[in-house]
Amino acid sequence: xxxxxxxxxxxxxxxxxxxxxxVALGIGQPFYITLATRIAILALAAxxxxxxxxxxxxxxxxxxxxxxxxxxxxxILAAHASSGEALMFGLAGSDQMPVIWLVTLxxxxxxxxxxxxxxxRTSGVYFIMITLAFSQxxxxxxxxxxxxxxxxxxxxxxxxxxxxxNSMKPISYFLICLGMLIAGLGLFSLIRASRFGAALQAxxxxxxxxxxxxISPYPIRLAxxxxxxxxxxxxxxxxxxxxxxxxxxxxxxxxSGELIVxxxxxxxxxxxxxxxxxxxxxxxxxxxxxxTERWQFFLGLILLAVVLFARGGLLGLLAGKARxx
Amino acid sequence: xxxxxxxxxxxxxxxxxxxLFLMAAGLTLIFGVMGLINLAHGxxxxxxxxxxxxxxxxxxxxxxxLVASLAAAAAAGAIIELTVIRRLYDRDHLDxxxxxxxxxxxxxxxxxxxxxxxxxxxxxxPLLQGAVALPGGxxxxxxRLAIIAVGAAVAIGLYLLISKTRLGMRIRAGESDREMIGxxxxxxxxxxxxxxxxxSALAGFAGAMVGALQSVQVGMGEPVLILAFVVxxxxxxxxxxxxxxxxxxxxxxxxxxxxxxxQILAILLPPAQAGLMGGALASMLIYIVMAxxxxxxxxxLFTAHG
Numbered sequence: 001x002x003x004x005x006x007x008x009x010x011x012x013x014x015x016x017x018x019x020x021x022x023v024a025l026g027i028g029q030p031f032y033i034t035l036a037t038r039i040a041i042l043a044l045a046a047x048x049x050x051x052x053x054x055x056x057x058x059x060x061x062x063x064x065x066x067x068x069x070x071x072x073x074x075x076i077l078a079a080h081a082s083s084g085e086a087l088m089f090g091l092a093g094s095d096q097m098p099v100i101w102l103v104t105l106x107x108x109x110x111x112x113x114x115x116x117x118x119x120x121r122t123s124g125v126y127f128i129m130i131t132l133a134f135s136q137x138x139x140x141x142x143x144x145x146x147x148x149x150x151x152x153x154x155x156x157x158x159x160x161x162x163x164x165x166n167s168m169k170p171i172s173y174f175l176i177c178l179g180m181l182i183a184g185l186g187l188f189s190l191i192r193a194s195r196f197g198a199a200l201q202a203x204x205x206x207x208x209x210x211x212x213x214x215i216s217p218y219p220i221r222l223a224x225x226x227x228x229x230x231x232x233x234x235x236x237x238x239x240x241x242x243x244x245x246x247x248x249x250x251x252x253x254x255x256s257g258e259l260i261v262x263x264x265x266x267x268x269x270x271x272x273x274x275x276x277x278x279x280x281x282x283x284x285x286x287x288x289x290x291x292t293e294r295w296q297f298f299l300g301l302i303l304l305a306v307v308l309f310a311r312g313g314l315l316g317l318l319a320g321k322a323r324x325x
Numbered sequence: 326x327x328x329x330x331x332x333x334x335x336x337x338x339x340x341x342x343x344x345l346f347l348m349a350a351g352l353t354l355i356f357g358v359m360g361l362i363n364l365a366h367g368x369x370x371x372x373x374x375x376x377x378x379x380x381x382x383x384x385x386x387x388x389x390x391l392v393a394s395l396a397a398a399a400a401a402g403a404i405i406e407l408t409v410i411r412r413l414y415d416r417d418h419l420d421x422x423x424x425x426x427x428x429x430x431x432x433x434x435x436x437x438x439x440x441x442x443x444x445x446x447x448x449x450x451p452l453l454q455g456a457v458a459l460p461g462g463x464x465x466x467x468x469r470l471a472i473i474a475v476g477a478a479v480a481i482g483l484y485l486l487i488s489k490t491r492l493g494m495r496i497r498a499g500e501s502d503r504e505m506i507g508x509x510x511x512x513x514x515x516x517x518x519x520x521x522x523x524x525s526a527l528a529g530f531a532g533a534m535v536g537a538l539q540s541v542q543v544g545m546g547e548p549v550l551i552l553a554f555v556v557x558x559x560x561x562x563x564x565x566x567x568x569x570x571x572x573x574x575x576x577x578x579x580x581x582x583x584x585x586x587x588q589i590l591a592i593l594l595p596p597a598q599a600g601l602m603g604g605a606l607a608s609m610l611i612y613i614v615m616a617x618x619x620x621x622x623x624x625x626l627f628t629a630h631g
Contacts, residue, residue: 059419125418128422129557140609144608297431
C-alpha cells in the first residue's frame with residue numbers, strides 16, 4: 001500500500017500532537033501538555049462539526065450549543081455526585097467519565113434531533129441563522145437558570161474519573177482526550193466511506209439529483225446533524241473536565257464561530273482538517289497572546305487573509321487539492 | 326397589574342422593535358441586493374455609538390454626535406465594502422460568515438485598542454430629557470418616545486427611498502436581476518457600495534440612539550445583531566416590510582414576555598419558582614416564536630424572492 005501525500009501528512013500531524021506532551025515533560029514544561037490537550041479536544045469538537053459542514057455542506061453556526069451541553073452534563077453530573085443529591089427522576093449523579101459521555105451522547109442526540117428537525121427544513125442563510133438562534137436560546141437559558149451557576153458558570157471541584165487511569169495527571173488526561181480524538185476521526189472516516197456518507201456528500205453537491213435517484217436528503221442530513229452534535233457534545237464534556245469549569249461562554253456564538261474557523265483553517269471536509277486547524281489556532285493564540293494583548297486583532301487579520309487568499313486551509317496548502325470537490 | 330404599566334411595557338417593546346428595525350433593515354437590504362450575510366453589522370452599530378459618544382463629549386452636542394455616528398458608520402461601511410466585502414459577493418456563505426467574523430474580531434479589538442476597555446457614557450440631550458404623562462397616571466421618558474418617532478420616520482423614509490426614487494429603483498432592480506441592470510449600464514459596483522454604506526449608516530444611527538440609554542462599550546453590537554438576525558429570519562430575508570413587522574413582533578414579544586411570563590406562571594407555581602422559570606422562559610421566548618414560525622413557513626413571513 002502506498003501512502004498518499006495527505007495520509008502521510010495526517011500521520012505526521014497525529015504523531016506530532018501525540019509527541020508534544022512527552023517532549024514537554026522531557027524539557028520540564030508541563031504547561032504544554034494542557035495546550036496539547038486543548039488542541040485534541042477542540043479538534044474533536046470540530047470533527048463533529050466537519051461532518052455536517054464539510055461532508056454535508058451545511059453551515060451550522062450553532063454547534064457551541066452541543067459543546068456547551070456536553071460541558072454542563074459533565075458539570076451537573078459531577079456536582080450531583082459530590083453533593084449526593086439525586087438528579088431528576090431520582091437518578092444519581094456520576095463522576096465517571098464513561099457515564100458522563102454516555103449521558104452527553106443521549107442528551108446531545110435528543111437536542112440535535114430537535115434542532116435539526118426544525119433547522120433542516122430551511123437552507124442557506126436561513127440555516128446559518130436558525131442554528132445560531134437555537135444556540136443563543138440555550139445560551140440564554142444557561143445564563144438565566146440559576147440552579148447551576150447561571151452567568152457565573154459551574155465549577156467541577158475534582159476532575160471526573162476514568163476507570164483504571166488517574167485522570168488528574170495531565171499526561172493521562174491528554175491520552176484520554178487523544179484516544180477520543182482518534183476514535184472520533186475513525187468514526188468520521190468510516191462515515192465518509194459508507195453509503196450513508198456518500199449520500200450525505202451527494203446531497204451537498206446536488207440535492208435534486210439525490211432526490212431523483214430515490215434518496216430523500218432530509219433524513220440523511222438530520223442523522224448527520226444529530227451525530228455531529230453528539231460528537232461535539234463529548235468534546236464539550238472533555239473540555240469542561242480539562243478546565244474543571246463549565247460556563248455559558250462555551251455556548252456563546254463566538255465558540256460556534258471558532259469551531260468553523262478551526263475547520264476552515266485546517267481544510268474543509270478533510271479528515272484531518274480539524275486537527276490541523278486546532279493546532280494552528282491554539283498555537284496562534286498562544287504565540288500571538290504572548291506577543292501582544294491585542295492578539296484577537298491579528299487573528300482577525302490572519303483569518304481574513306486565509307479566507308480571501310488561501311482557500312483550502314493548511315492541508316490544502318500542504319497536500320494539494322482535495323480529491324473530491 | 327395596571328393599565329399604565331401595561332402601556333409602558335408595550336412602549337418599551339415598540340422602542341426595542343424600532344431599534345431592531347434600523348439594524349434589520351440594513352442587514353436585509355444588504356442580503357437582498359448583494360446576497361451577502363454580514364456578521365459585522367453589529368460592529369457598525371458599535372462604531373456609530375463610539376463616534377457619537379466621542380463627538381458629543383468633545384463638542385458638548387448630542388446632535389453633532391448623531392451626525393458623526395451616521396458619517397462614521399457609513400464611512401466604515403464603505404471602507405470595508407471596498408477592501409473586503411466586495412471580494413465576497415461571489416463566494417459561498419461559509420466564506421462570508423468567516424470573513425465577516427474576522428471583521429468583528431478586528432473591529433472589537435481595534436476599538437478596545439483606541440478607546441480602552443472602559444465603557445463611555447452618552448447623555449440624553451437636554452431637549453429630550455424629562456417625561457411625558459401617559460393615560461393611567463404613569464410617566465414615560467420622552468427620549469424613548471423620540472426613538473419610536475425617529476424609527477417610524479426612518480421606516481417611512483426608507484419606503485419612499487426604495488419605492489419612489491431612482492436609487493430605490495436601482496436597488497429593487499439589483500434585487501431581482503443583478504446581471505441585467507449591469508448590462509443596462511448601471512454601475513453595479515458603486516450601487517453595492519452605496520447600499521452597504523446606507524445599511525451601515527442605519528446601524529450606526531441605531532447604535533448612537535441606544536448609546537444614550539445604555540453604556541457605549543465594545544461588544545454592544547453582538548446581542549443586537551443576533552436579535553436582528555432573528556428579525557430578518559422571521560420577516561423573510563430581503564424583505565424590508567418583513568423586517569419592520571418582524572422587528573416590532575420581536576421587540577414587543579421579548580419585552581412583554583419578560584414582564585408577563587413570571588406573572589402568568591405565578592398563578593400556577595410558588596412565587597420564587599415562577600420568577601425563575603418565567604425569567605428563563607422569557608429569555609428564550611423569541612427563539613421559540615421564531616422556531617414556530619419557521620416550522621410553519623420555512624422562508625419567513627414575507628418572502629422577497631419567489
